[in-house]
Amino acid sequence: MARDKSAPKGEGKKRGIRTAVFRRIMKVAFFRHFYVRRLLRFMEKSRTKGRALPPELQRLEQMLKRLPPPKRAEALESALMASPEEPVSREMRRAAERQERMRSDGRGYRTVTSRERPKKRS
Helix, strand or coil, X not given: CCCCCCCCCCHHHHHHHHHHHHHHHHCCHHHHHHHHHHHHHHHHHXXXXXXXXXHHHHHHHHHHHCCCHHHHHHHHHHHHHCCXXXXXXXXXXXXXXXXXXXXXXXXXXXXXXXXXXXXXXX
């Protein structure tokens, strides 16, 4: 007999409650600093032991690796405090576009393929 692996009916409601509680806790500076230090320590230990991070933390680690170690906690803390509902600024959108164009080996921008390049009008 196959098990039903679909999410329970109240799962969306639980996630909303968890998110609300997490946001309230992150407003307290002590808990926020504790959580940031713990998360950074977890990512560091995972890297040294050769363990793969969960997919949602892999992108975060990529971004934090680009910063000097003293600034990582500060950047992560400011990201936690940012409200996801507020619109992204023009500067942040442009930085994200530049990052998408960067080569994976870090040697500048990647070349645009013919599929990505818009067609010229004559």
